[in-house]
Amino acid sequence: MDKREILNNQKHDGEQRDWGTYGMATSATKEASKIGADVLKSGGNAVDALAAMQFALAVSEQFNTGLAASGFIIYYDAKEKKTTVIQGHSKAPEDAKKNTFVDENQDVIPFIERSTPGSAVAIPGIMKAFDRAISLYGSRSWAEAIAPAIELSKQGVEVNDTWISSLQKFDKRLGDEARKFFFPDDVPLTKGETAVNKELTHTLEILQEKGVAAFYEGEIAEAIVEEAQKLGGCLKLSDLANYEAKVQSPLQSSYKGFDIVVPSPPNGGGFALLYMLKLLEEMRIGQYDVRSWEKYYLIAETLRIMTADKLAFMTDPDFYDIPLEGLLHPDYIRERAKKINFKFRNEEMAPGNPWEYETDKQPSGLKAQSIEKGSETTHFIAVDKDGNIAACTSSLEHVFGSGIMVAGYGFLLNNDMTDFDPQTDSINSIEPNKYPVSMKTPTFIFKDGKPFMALGSPGGPTIAASVLQTIIHVLDYQMDLKDAIEEPRIYNGTGPLIWWEEGIPEEAKKTMEEINFQFDQIALPIGNVQAVLFDEENGQLYGASDSSRPGIPVGVNKLENE
Template structure:
C-alpha cells in the first residue's frame, strides 16, 4: 500500500482545486460545480452513493453535451461494511424494432458515421436514470428529490459557462439539431466562456423527476416526450422499450496487476475485461526498469494496446447473445503468447487478434477484427465517504452532443449509443433487438491485501482503457503522486500504425517510435480525463485529483 501513497504531494488547504487531501470524505468530477454538489451531500451526512447520484444530476446541467437524462452508464459500488463490490448496469439497450441492416444504405454500403450518428435511429434506450434510481435504492441513504435539488438550482439560477463549452459548441455545431442550437447558440451566437446560462426546460424536467420519480422517464411524461420527438424524426424507440427497460445488479470482474487486485465491470462492458488483459500483458515487461518518458515504455504500451484492442474488437459482445472466450483471453499461456509478439525491433505488422478459444478447450473459430468509428466522450466521477464506502460512475451520451437531438421543452440531449454496435450484420457486436452494444466504460477499483486503495476512471470512448491503465502504471510502477500520474502524457494506439499522443510527450521517444514504424498525427490531443481518489488505509487520509483536460476538481472533507 505504501508504494502508491508515500509520494503524494497534496496537502490540506492546497490552493490547486484539482488536488485535495482529506480524512472524512472526497469527491472528484470533471466539472467544479458538480464536485461541489457531491461534497455538500457528504457534508450533510450522505454516503458515497448519495454523492454520486447528486453529481450525475448536476453534470446533467453543467456538462450536458457529455451526459444527462438521456445517457447510459456503469456504476461501481464498494460496501465497506460487507466488504463487497457491486456493479449497477445502467447501460443503453437496443430498441425492440431495430433492424440488423439499419446502418446499411440501399447500395449495401455502411452509412457514414456522421449521418448515422446524428439520426434519430441511433438513439438507444437510456439507462443512467434507472441505474441511479436502482443504485440509490440499494445503497443510498438520502431521498431522490433532495439529491436532485442542487441540479435544479443550477438549471434555474444559472452558472458560468466554462472553457469546455467553447470547444464543444464551436467545433460541433454541425451535430446539433434545431432545438440544441437554440440552447447552445441562441440567435446563432455560440455561448462562450464566462457567459451566465440557465436551462429552464431542464429545470422543468428535473422538477418532474423530483415529484414523480424516475418513472416519469420510463413510464410517464418525459418518456412520452422522448418517443414523440424521435417518431417525428423516423426514430425507432417506443414507449414499450422504455417501460420494459431493466437495470441489472451484477458481480464485478476481478484481475490483478502485480500485488494489486483490479475490480471492474464485466461484459457486456468491454472496457473492464480489456483493462485486465492489457495490465497482464504489461506486467511481464516490468516497466519500472525504464524511464517514465522513455521510448521503451511507450513502445511496450503501444504494442500491448494493439494486442488487447484487436482481441476486444474481435470477441467482445453482449453475453446474452454471443459466447465470449473470457477464460482464454486472460489465460496465462495466452497472455504469454501475446507478449511474445512484442519484438522490440519495430511495430509488429503481424499483430492481429489471437485465438483465445484454444486456451479453454473450445473448437470455436478464431475471431475477426472489425474496426469502426465510435463516439469519443463521456464523463467520470467518484466519491469516498467517511464510512469507507466508494462509488464511481462513467456516464455518457456517447458522442459529444450525443445524437444532437434535444427533446423540445425538456432541455436534454439524447444519446447515439446504437453507433457503439458494429454497423454490419454477422459480428459479435452487430445490432440486434434488446442487445447491449459493447461499451468501453471502465470505472475501476484497486485493492491491496483486500482493502480498497484507489478508485478511478475516465471518459474517452475507445481510449478509456488506455487512460486508466497508464495512470495505474504511473502510480504502481513509477510511484508517482496521483495528480502527476494523471498529468503524465498518455498515448493511445488501436489496430493501425497511428498513435494518438498528448502534449508533453518526449520528442526523442516519439522520434524513436516513428523509426520503428509508428505514425503520429501532427497535433497532440487530450486522451481521456481521469478522476481519481487514493485511499491511505494506514493513516485514514484520502487523496483526490482531477485531470486538467477538463474544468474539474477534487474536494475533500475533514473531521472537525
C-alpha cells in the first residue's frame, strides 16, 4: 500500500487536530498535552515530555490514572532505530491468595464488592516505570519531570464533563477519604469549578525532592501499605520495595506491508491486536464499505475468535507457557478464519488449538478465564524533534481505581487485582507475585522501517478493538486520522451483545440482528483514541484526539531558543 495516498487525505483544519514540525504531544486532557508540548519546546525529548504528561494526568485526570497506577511505556529510539517496552504493570502481592475474590461457597464475589476493598490493590508500577524510562532515555531529571505537574496542582484544574460523568456514574466506588475531595461538604464537584488537591501537591513535592524511593520505600510507601491493610489488603512494604520495572522487547507483526509493534505478554492487548489484524487481512476487510454490515460482522466475529483464544491462553509468561508462535501462525489464522461465514453468528466460540504449531512449549492444563470486566485508562504520546517517540497507556484499572485515597497524600490506589480472573482455577487466576493479563495496547506502526503512526486508547477489554478499528480506518479506508478516530466503533466479547457508538447505520444493525447478534439499547462512546501520524517526506507530524474526552494534540513548530 502507498502511504502517500493516505497522507494526501489528511486534513489540516478542525477541532482536536494539530500539526507540528518539531514535535507533538497528545493526551486525554488539554493540561497534560500543553505541558508535554512545553517540555518539547524547551528542548526536552520524548521521554521527558511523556513523564511530565503522566504527572500532569495524575492531576488533571486523577480518577483514571495517577501515582499508584499501572502502565506500559513503549519507546522508539530514532538514532538506534529500535523500539523498547518498559513494563510498569501492577503485580499481585507476595501474600495474595487464589481465593481472594470468592466467598465461603466458592461463588465469585460481586464486582463492586471485590473491586473496592484493600484486597483489590496490586503493587503499583507506573512510578518505577517512569523512573526507569527517565534514567535510560530521558535528557532531564525526575525532579524536572514533576515540576510542571506541581504548578498545575497548585493552580488546580477545571472540572469538566469527564469529571462530572465519572462522579455521576461511579460515586458509589469512593471511600471516605476520596469523598472528602470529590464531594466537598458532601456536595459533588460541579462543572467549571476549580478542583485543588493540596494533599496531592504535597505528595508531588515529596517525590520531586526525594525521588521514586519515597514512593516505594519511604513515607509514601508506608502510607500506601497502612491504607491497603486497614481495608483488608495484604500489600506489604517489601512488595513495594522489591518491585522492578522490566525492560522488554516488543512483539512485532505485519499488516498489508506495515509493521505493527506492541508490548509483549503479560500484556494481552498487543497480542490481541496482532491476532485480529492477521484475521482481517486474511478476510480482506477493505473490500467492504466502511459502514457496511459486512465490515461490522467481520469485526464482531474477529473479536469473538480473539477473545476466546485470549481468555484460554494469555497469562503471565513467568508462570506458564503461552503459545504465541502458534496463535500467530499463518496456518492457525487460516483455520480460525473458517469460523467466519457471513451467514450467522457462530453460536459457540471455543478456543482453538495453537499448541499444534508449537515445538517446545506445554499447555498449563488450567481453564480459560471465565470473566472479563471493563475498566478505564488513559493514553498519551510524545514525539520530539529528533524523531524519538514515547507513548504510554496507564491506569488505575476502574474509574477511581479501588476508591481508596491515601490519607494525607491525595491520590487513589488502583484495583488492578481485578484484572485477574476471580475464579481460582484458570490460567489468569491470582497467584503471589504474578502479573494479571492487561489489555493496554500502546502501538507503533512503521512503513519501510520508518515511523508512520503511533496510537492507543483506554477502555479495558475494548482497548484493542478501538486501536484495531482506527488502524483499519486509516490503512484500509485511507481516512483522515481524526475522521478515522471518530468513525463509529463496535465492541463485543464472545457473546452476542454488541456495544456500539452513535452513527452505526440502522440497516447494518438490522442485518446483524437477523443473523443473531444483539445491540445494546443505547449507543455509548468506546475508548478514547490518541494518535500521531508521521509525514516524513514533508517533515510534519499530525496529531488527533478522540472527542469522547476533552484532550487535544499540541504540535510544536519551533523551539524556544530558535
